[in-house]
Amino acid sequence: MTVRLSVEGATKRYGGLTAVDDVSFVVPDRGVTAIIGPNGAGKTTLFNLISGAQPPTAGRVVFEGEDVTRLPPEAKAARGLVRTFQLVKLFADLTAAENVAVGTHLKTRGGFLSAVFRPPSIRRMEAGIAARSRELLDLVGLGAVADRKAATLSYGRQRLLEVARALAAEPKLLLLDEPAAGLNAEESARLSDVIRKIAASGTSVLLIEHDMTLVMNTADDVVVIDFGRKIAQGAPAEVKANPAVIAAYLG
Amino acid sequence: MTNSPATTSPDAGPPGLGSEAEGTPARSGLALVLGALPWLVAAGLVGAAGYLGGYLATIVAFALIYAVFVTGLNIFMGFTAQVSFGHNAFAAIGGYTSAVLTTTYEWPPLAAFAAGLAGSLALAGLIGWPTLRLKGHYLSMGTLAIGLIVYEIAVQWESVTQGYLGISGIPSLGIGRFEATGDRQILAVLTAIVLLGAFVVARMRRSRFGRALSAVAGSEEAARALGIDVARYKLASFLLSAGFASLAGTLFVHVVGYVSPEVFGLHMVILAFTMLYVGGLGTVVGPIIGALVISLLPETFRGFRDYQDLGYGAALILLLIYAPRGMAGLIDLAAGRKAS
Ligand SMILES: Nc1ncnc2c1ncn2[C@@H]1O[C@H](COP(=O)(O)OP(=O)(O)OP(=O)(O)O)[C@@H](O)[C@H]1O
Ligand SMILES: [Mg+2]
Numbered sequence: 001m002t003v004r005l006s007v008e009g010a011t012k013r014y015g016g017l018t019a020v021d022d023v024s025f026v027v028p029d030r031g032v033t034a035i036i037g038p039n040g041a042g043k044t045t046l047f048n049l050i051s052g053a054q055p056p057t058a059g060r061v062v063f064e065g066e067d068v069t070r071l072p073p074e075a076k077a078a079r080g081l082v083r084t085f086q087l088v089k090l091f092a093d094l095t096a097a098e099n100v101a102v103g104t105h106l107k108t109r110g111g112f113l114s115a116v117f118r119p120p121s122i123r124r125m126e127a128g129i130a131a132r133s134r135e136l137l138d139l140v141g142l143g144a145v146a147d148r149k150a151a152t153l154s155y156g157r158q159r160l161l162e163v164a165r166a167l168a169a170e171p172k173l174l175l176l177d178e179p180a181a182g183l184n185a186e187e188s189a190r191l192s193d194v195i196r197k198i199a200a201s202g203t204s205v206l207l208i209e210h211d212m213t214l215v216m217n218t219a220d221d222v223v224v225i226d227f228g229r230k231i232a233q234g235a236p237a238e239v240k241a242n243p244a245v246i247a248a249y250l251g
Numbered sequence: 252m253t254n255s256p257a258t259t260s261p262d263a264g265p266p267g268l269g270s271e272a273e274g275t276p277a278r279s280g281l282a283l284v285l286g287a288l289p290w291l292v293a294a295g296l297v298g299a300a301g302y303l304g305g306y307l308a309t310i311v312a313f314a315l316i317y318a319v320f321v322t323g324l325n326i327f328m329g330f331t332a333q334v335s336f337g338h339n340a341f342a343a344i345g346g347y348t349s350a351v352l353t354t355t356y357e358w359p360p361l362a363a364f365a366a367g368l369a370g371s372l373a374l375a376g377l378i379g380w381p382t383l384r385l386k387g388h389y390l391s392m393g394t395l396a397i398g399l400i401v402y403e404i405a406v407q408w409e410s411v412t413q414g415y416l417g418i419s420g421i422p423s424l425g426i427g428r429f430e431a432t433g434d435r436q437i438l439a440v441l442t443a444i445v446l447l448g449a450f451v452v453a454r455m456r457r458s459r460f461g462r463a464l465s466a467v468a469g470s471e472e473a474a475r476a477l478g479i480d481v482a483r484y485k486l487a488s489f490l491l492s493a494g495f496a497s498l499a500g501t502l503f504v505h506v507v508g509y510v511s512p513e514v515f516g517l518h519m520v521i522l523a524f525t526m527l528y529v530g531g532l533g534t535v536v537g538p539i540i541g542a543l544v545i546s547l548l549p550e551t552f553r554g555f556r557d558y559q560d561l562g563y564g565a566a567l568i569l570l571l572i573y574a575p576r577g578m579a580g581l582i583d584l585a586a587g588r589k590a591s
Contacts, residue, residue, distance in 0.1 A: 051476060077478035085476075091469030093533060094462065101459075102466045106478035108459055112487060115458030116451050126458070169477055 003065075004029040004173050004204045005081070010049050010059035012042075012228075019045040021228035022059070027173065032195060032205040034215045034236075037225035038248060043208045044086050046225065047177055050206075051083040052076045063173070078106055080172030084162040084179060086208070092151035096142055096161050099150050100133035103168025136164040139197070141190050155182040163194065173204045180211040192217045216240075224248065289540040289579060296543050301438045308434035314546035315441035316502045320519075321526045321538035322448045323495020329533035330452075330461065331488040332468035336520055337394030338496045340401035341371040343515035345497030346504045350418040351411055353505075360425055364501045371497035372490055379489040384482050390489075398517060405512035417511030424505045437506055444502065445539060448495065453535045464488055468533075531577025540578050 005027040012020040020042045027033045035043050048054040050061055052073040061069045068076055091099050108129060114122045137143050140160040145153060150161060163179055176195070180188050188211065195218045199205050209215050215222065215236060222239040224232040226248040232239050239245055300311035320342060327333050348367030352358040358366075378397055382389040405412050412418065424431040424440050431440045455461040463484050466474040471481050504510045522545065530541020548566060 053472065053476075073472075073475040074478050074480055077476055082478075083476050085473065089470035089473035091462075091466050091473070093469060094465050098462055098465070102462045102474075102479075103477055105459065105463060105466075110459045112455065112460050112491065115455045115460045118454060118458075122458075129459075165477070 002029045003027070004063070005050070005206070006060075006062040007046075007050065008060040008062065010046060010061065011057045012045050012049055012054065013057045018228050020049060020056070023225065023228070023230045024059075025223050025230065025233060027204055027206050028221075029172075029204055030199065030202065031220035032199050032207055032218045033221045033223065034207045034209055034219035035223045035225060036209065036212075036215060036239075041225045042228040043225055044177055045228075047083060047175055047208065051081065051175060077169060077171075080170075081175070082166045082169045082171035082173070083175035084159075084166050084177055086177040086181070088155075088158045088162050090150040090158055090161060090165075092149070094150060095147050096137060096150055096153065097130065097133045097146040099161055100136050100165050100168045101129045103136075103165040104129050104132060106169055132168065133164075136167050137161075139167075140164045140194055141187065156184060156187050159183060160187060160191065163191070167198065171203055173206060174198060175206045175208075177208045178210060179207070180209055180214050188214060212240075289536045293536070293539050293543055296547070297438060297442055301435050304434045308438060310546050310550060311543070312434070312437055312441055312506055314542045315438070315445050316499050316506065317523065317526060317546065318445045318539045318542035319441075319448055319502060320496055320499035321523050321530070321542050322445070322452060323492040323499070324523055325492075325527055325532065325534075325538045326452065326455075326464070326495070327488050327492035328527060329537070330456065330468060331464045331485060333485060333488065334388075334391040335394040335489070335492070336391055337396070337398030337401075338492065338523070339515045339517065339519040340394070340397040341375065341493040341496035342500030342503070342519065343401045343405055343512075344371045344374060344500065346500030346510050346515060347405060347412060347418075349501040350421050350504045350510045353422055354418060354420055360422065360501070360505060364498070367501055368494055368497045371493050375490050375493035376486070379486045383485045383489065390485075398520065402512055402516060405515070412512070415511060417509055417514075418504075419509045421504050421508045421510065423508070424502070441502065441506070444498070449535050449539065456535065460484075460487075527577075529577055531579030534577065534579035537577050537579040544578070 003026045007026070008024050010020055010023045011018065023042075023046060025033075035046065037043055045054070049056045049059075052068070052071055052075070055070060059069070060067055063076070063079055063081055066079070068079065068081070071079075091102060094102070108125055110122050110125065134143065134146060137146050140163055142153075142157060142160055142164065145157065150158065153161065159179055159182055163176065166174055166176075179195075180191055183191060192214050195205055195207065195214075199218075205218075207215070207219065219236050222232075222234060222236050223230060224239055224242070224245050231244050231248060232242045234242070297311055297315070300308045320338070324335070324338055327335055327338075345364070345367035348370055349360065349363040352363035352366060353360055374397065378393045379390065382393045406414055408414075422430070424437065431437045456465075463474070463479050466477070466479055467481050467484050467488075474481055474484075500515065503514065507514075526541035526545045527538060528541070529545055530539065531537025
């Protein structure tokens with residue numbers, strides 16, 4: 001196993017509140033790592049520190065051996081670190097397929113002039129983008145609504161669309177923030193399937209999730225956060241039986 | 252990654268989301284007809300102006316020049332969801348550069364246009380580069396400032412701009428030997444330019460570049476998370492829209508033959524905003540239909556004399572209530588789709 005991501009002593013303070021408190025763990029280059037913890041434990045804040053949405057107060061984020069702590073999100077995305085959002089952030093004016101197409105931004109080329117003159121190479125590229133978007137929408141079960149405006153989709157479908165869009169960026173590490181929230185049973189089962197496929201294809205996955213069935217079904221390793229601190233880490237079954245974890249959840 | 256077939260049917264979503272069902276073929280046929288409607292109306296108006304000539308031709312010519320201006324503004328405000336109060340500055344730079352160079356220095360219009368364009372882009376870069384990197388409303392404040400500053404310069408720099416007096420005797424639109432004279436030729440040239448602008452925007456919209464602008468408009472945070480350099484795309488969008496504004500300024504001075512500071516005053520911004528919102532923000536045809544409707548609306552109420560402003564105001568309010576996303580959006584609604 002080689003290390004894809006290493007979080008070292010990550011800390012985030014908001015005034016007097018320490019949302020993330022000296023958290024360290026590593027994400028291997030394969031498999032699914034889950035982060036669980038009660039509401040307000042600091043999971044999303046931790047994601048923000050990793051993805052560059054916010055700078056940490058202290059600590060380091062190392063991605064594939066490079067210190068990326070202070071890089072802006074777009075620079076981290078360019079290195080293969082791509083996230084989704086707990087509160088979906090879709091591009092409302094675009095269709096589902098176009099949203100996924102935006103995901104291919106880093107993997108494609110072309111600016112204003114090539115858009116206007118549309119030479120054969122750009123036509124081919126656009127055809128490729130359309131096919132790929134279609135494929136990813138089918139994967140998450142949204143093939144039938146490819147041409148609908150993202151804003152008109154149900155909440156669960158919007159979440160799945162975010163996953164497809166992030167996948168289009170061909171990440172090396174995919175960060176998913178509660179992807180199963182708002183999904184019905186069928187969608188949730190499909191998501192579980194999709195996450196395993198993503199991991200099998202060589203992308204490591206870091207997953208924040210409250211849905212324990214999904215965590216048990218997909219995760220190889222579980223990190224437990226409570227009040228900003230890491231209180232446990234281990235295999236799903238192991239963590240589930242850990243007294244400190246049970247205490248945290250029972251409050 | 253394997254390509255698994257979709258097993259979720261479109262109706263598998265939670266109940267109560269009937270609006271999720273796909274449009275029926277009959278509906279999409281209707282949508283097609285309705286989608287063509289604004290284009291047909293615009294073509295009809297321009298055609299009538301060309302046929303009847305006179306006053307109507309003058310108003311429609313102004314409307315087409317505004318259509319160029321608003322098409323550019325729409326790239327920045329509609330597709331990229333940013334705000335600028337100062338695009339009149341770029342129209343002024345384009346217009347004055349064309350006016351001065353074609354009269355005092357006898358440059359051909361095309362060369363003078365290029366010089367004005369270069370000036371507008373340089374100013375847009377100068378103001379956009381630092382402000383677009385900052386979060387908040389620095390750019391909109393900056394644009395408001397340049398609009399006022401450029402107006403002041405046009406008034407004060409009398410040796411070049413002749414102050415309030417303005418510059419007259421500007422030659423008509425022309426390339427090489429060709430010079431557009433008469434209503435019909437001018438309308439034809441303007442129509443061609445408006446259509447070219449619409450073509451550029453339509454192509455842009457369905458491209459990697461255009462999608463990146465829509466991404467910036469939709470969520471800057473999500474755009475950055477997918478590797479989009481938000482500041483760079485905002486700047487590109489700002490430069491593009493400044494280029495359209497500069498072109499509109501050039502067209503104006505050639506069509507009217509005269510320029511003064513008032514021509515590119517703040518009222519230009521207010522009028523353009525109205526056209527953009529009435530026509531439809533973030534649509535290709537919106538700026539064109541908006542420019543035509545807003546230019547012709549006051550004329551429609553002229554017969555009522557005293558009630559002209561009242562009627563005009565009421566019509567505007569009704570439009571904005573029933574078509575909050577502009578007339579192009581109204582047509583989407585009528586076609587049974589959600590306003591786009
Ligand atoms: N920008 C902010 N300013 C101040 N406090 C914040 C900010 N963002 C988060 N917090 C606080 O930090 C703590 C951790 O929040 P965070 O959103 O990371 O929790 P979470 O584990 O993702 O919770 P949930 O499971 O509900 O999504 C909370 O107490 C929250 O109120
Ligand atoms: Mg959270």
